[in-house]
Amino acid sequence: MKSLKTNIYFKVGTIFFIGLLLLIPTSMIENLIYERESTQKEAINEVSSKWANEQTLSGPFISIPYDKYIKEYSKKDSTTKVVKVKEFIHILPNELKITGKINPEQRNRGIYQIVVYNSKITISGKFKNFNSSEYDIPEKDIIFNKAQFTLGINDLRGIEKQINLNWNDKSYSFNPGVISDDIVKSGMNAQIEINPTDNSYSSFSFEIDLKGSQILYFTPVGKTTDVTIESSWKTPSFNGAFLPDSRKVTDSGFKANWNILHLNRNYPQTWTNNTYNISNSSFGIDLILPVGNYQKTYRSIRYAILFIVFTFIVFFFIEILNKIFIHPIQYILVGIALIVFYSLLLSLSEHLKFDVSFIISALATLLLIAGYVKAILKSTPLMYLISGILLILYTFIFVIIQLEDFALLIGSIGIFIILGLVMYFSRKIDWYNLNISEENEEKK
Structure with missing residues (x-):
């Protein structure tokens, strides 16, 4: 078990598998968005059938x-x-x-x-x-x-x-x-x-x-x-x-x-x-x-994979650079918190303005993940690091949703910058000689 715990390839494979699993609830929320939008159309058709239809x-x-x-x-x-x-x-x-x-x-x-x-x-x-x-x-x-x-x-x-x-x-x-x-x-x-x-x-x-x-x-x-x-x-x-x-x-x-x-x-x-x-x-x-709450929510959930991948990459780099171990269950819980954000956004946007719903959902998710990171890593700087990264990501998605005509341009530039940051912070990592928590295990 110890060899699996410190095996970098097992860790990468596990993270990749967890990321794929999280696509299942993401797809379920997408279907829920379509279902709620269909319910809205049915309500419109019901009122129209009693009043008068399009003329x-x-x-x-x-x-x-x-x-x-x-x-x-x-x-x-x-x-x-x-x-x-x-x-x-x-x-x-x-x-x-x-x-x-x-x-x-x-x-x-x-x-x-x-x-x-x-x-x-x-x-x-x-x-x-x-x-x-x-x-x-x-x-x-x-x-x-x-x-x-x-x-x-x-x-x-x-x-x-x-x-x-x-x-x-x-x-x-x-x-x-x-x-x-x-x-x-x-x-x-x-x-x-x-x-x-x-x-x-x-x-x-x-x-x-x-x-x-x-x-x-x-x-x-x-x-x-x-x-x-x-x-x-x-x-x-x-x-x-x-x-x-x-x-x-x-x-x-x-x-x-x-x-x-x-x-x-x-x-x-x-x-x-x-x-x-x-x-x-x-x-x-x-x-x-x-308003186009369902369309905006659908557009935002299309970036769910970006949230999951980038958050998991940050966690993985924290493990490598700080020689600590984060359990796969903890990855799963953080990933689920990222997915629950879209469920909150969908439900709140049916009662509040979309922008207000987005801010409330993002802040709630940030506080939840920040508190959990502080508890498992016992490090305030790392908590601020994760929170800051997620705040930047949520701001990035919010801007893209507002700028419909320039969404592709801004999205492409943003992803390019994110990729550049990942490459920059991983440039000095010796990928052929990695131990995740070997030193910590020896001290114990």
Whole structure:
């Protein structure tokens, strides 16, 4: 047993094995982070399902049905007959202007916060008069009196009040549903009058009170689309196919404006049936919460192996340079304390701000390890040495988490410096002639 105790290769192998074992609880905490994040998403989905989900306003557009005659061959009696089927012409507006105000609210489900909103949106614009010569369709087959003005809405439960369409100074009531799912699957429609002989533009306008959860998107269906949205939310994220042409974000909220041309998207102003998909051009606002505790905790635990390896290297050098013996069980206890830090961080960050949680967890772990080192090594200088090194490591990780854009650069530089320090302090060690505690054992 004495030979194993002083055998440097046995010691290195034991430390390496302990380090590998500690990766198991590290992996378990990573899984716990994913589990808690999934629970948060479930809470968000639960609240959204009762309030209203994320909303995308697709349109408005006009759908005009027409009769199409096709030949159908019957194998049963070897005859051919002509069958009438209904298809649709879809027309997008020449001008589209959207203005709106979002009123956000924070709801709680257990310990989780969810963002929902009420919005008041005004939509107006103009349609170019229908020209049947643009289509290879006989005008007699086009059913003008069944034309539908359609607006796609993801979740109709978000509609707060009855909506009336002002079409050429006439009022029409919207009805739920869509007459064709060529462009949208869910929405509302109003049957309007179209005069094919009228060459003037048709104007429209309506207001909609819409509620939803976290996201509000729009589609640039106009030949020119102008969208202006304002809100009291302080931390918006502008996402989708287009970013705002101008935006202003202050402590009192934000205001953003998009101006998009039909040349900026990959579909025309008119087509038949389901030839084109407009959903890929959607853009808008994500009312994100100004915290990402689970993402930050996950990012910090990715450096757990660095903590374990560097702490164990320091302990190993203390053994070699000070001719003392640290038992493998003591390595294990210190390693577990380093892993428990992440469990503390995860649990505290669900109730406190992440930065505060990190500081509390780091200080608690430092005090625990410092007290244990003082007890087993009976040396105040060594206790300060270990505590100082861990403090530097925790500060290093904290800085990396804050600087997301420069995390790779700072992390690479930090690891390079750590490697340089290890090489510097180990430069004079004779690795071929090492005894860990031989002198101490002889004195006993």
